[in-house]
Amino acid sequence: MRLNNSQKQKENINLSNELDIERIPEHVAIIMDGNGRWATKKGLPRSFGHNKGVSVLKKIIKISKNITCKILTVYAFSTENWTRPSKEVDFLINLFEKVLKKEINELHQESIKIKFIGDLTPFPESLKLMINNSESLTKNNKNLTLNICVNYGGRQEILKAAKEIAIKTSSGKIEPSDIDEKLFNSELLTNGIKDPELLIRTSGEKRVSNFLLWQLAYSEIYITDVLWPDFTEIEFLKAIKDYQSRNRRFGGIESLSNESFEDSYFSSLSKND
Ligand code: IPE
Ligand code: IPE
Ligand code: MG
Numbered sequence: 001m002r003l004n005n006s007q008k009q010k011e012n013i014n015l016s017n018e019l020d021i022e023r024i025p026e027h028v029a030i031i032m033d034g035n036g037r038w039a040t041k042k043g044l045p046r047s048f049g050h051n052k053g054v055s056v057l058k059k060i061i062k063i064s065k066n067i068t069c070k071i072l073t074v075y076a077f078s079t080e081n082w083t084r085p086s087k088e089v090d091f092l093i094n095l096f097e098k099v100l101k102k103e104i105n106e107l108h109q110e111s112i113k114i115k116f117i118g119d120l121t122p123f124p125e126s127l128k129l130m131i132n133n134s135e136s137l138t139k140n141n142k143n144l145t146l147n148i149c150v151n152y153g154g155r156q157e158i159l160k161a162a163k164e165i166a167i168k169t170s171s172g173k174i175e176p177s178d179i180d181e182k183l184f185n186s187e188l189l190t191n192g193i194k195d196p197e198l199l200i201r202t203s204g205e206k207r208v209s210n211f212l213l214w215q216l217a218y219s220e221i222y223i224t225d226v227l228w229p230d231f232t233e234i235e236f237l238k239a240i241k242d243y244q245s246r247n248r249r250f251g252g253i254e255s256l257s258n259e260s261f262e263d264s265y266f267s268s269l270s271k272n273d
Helices: 005-018 035-041 046-066 086-109 125-138 154-170 181-186 233-244 259-272
Strands: 027-031 071-078 112-117 144-152 198-201 220-223
Touching: 005 233, 035 046, 046 071, 046 086, 046 144, 046 233, 071 086, 086 112, 086 125, 112 125, 144 154, 154 181, 198 233, 220 233
Parallel strands: 027 071, 027 198, 071 144, 112 144, 198 220
Antiparallel strands: none
């Protein structure tokens, strides 16, 4: 069934109303995958998929803000994506710069804070400048933080943190016994950002592709077959709704309806020991 725009709006509102406002994830991370396949299926060059992907991201930023999600982290270019044909890599790098230039004012007006996460060194100076300017222009914005992961790899991030810690340890700044999760976190590129409650991956691939390896330890994972250029606000709201139906146990157990029964069972076992 194809919905027209006003039907889509209605479905958005209906789905938004069904959400539990007490359980909106504060931080949603997205692996925006499937641009190339989307274009190829239509007989178009892969670049068309990347362009369409940008317009989808704009809509997802808006809906995230509207449902009061606080942080949206998107995977835009991985450390492994350099292995693609140089024409595609160049296209993507140009696209980042073009889109940032075009959209930054509107993002700023909507009080969206932009942050780039990843090793920016290999990028052209003009893009680095745009990134710097966008981050400083939007640094005090409060509605939503948009983290864009470019030239990002989870393993590289962990290695970098390990090296920093090794340097601090060997220079005597810290003791090996000081190394705990909090200290390790503080050396990650995501320092100060809470872990995502929800990870969405489009295009049906069931892998994390080197994304936020440390941070996803207890994130809920939602995978949809929808290719990123076909992803919509409705699909996003479905993912949030699905997240709200999850039982997050963090290695513990559900709160028990029959606690005294469980207690007496365990104490009888220990008596029999
Ligand atoms: C995701 O789409 C965007 C980037 C990795 C830059 P892909 O380009 O990976 O598209 P598929 O997965 O080949 O269809
Ligand atoms: C993950 O998608 C990276 C981004 C979305 C930027 P890939 O297309 O690079 O991942 P694989 O190759 O399917 O694992
Ligand atoms: Mg892909």
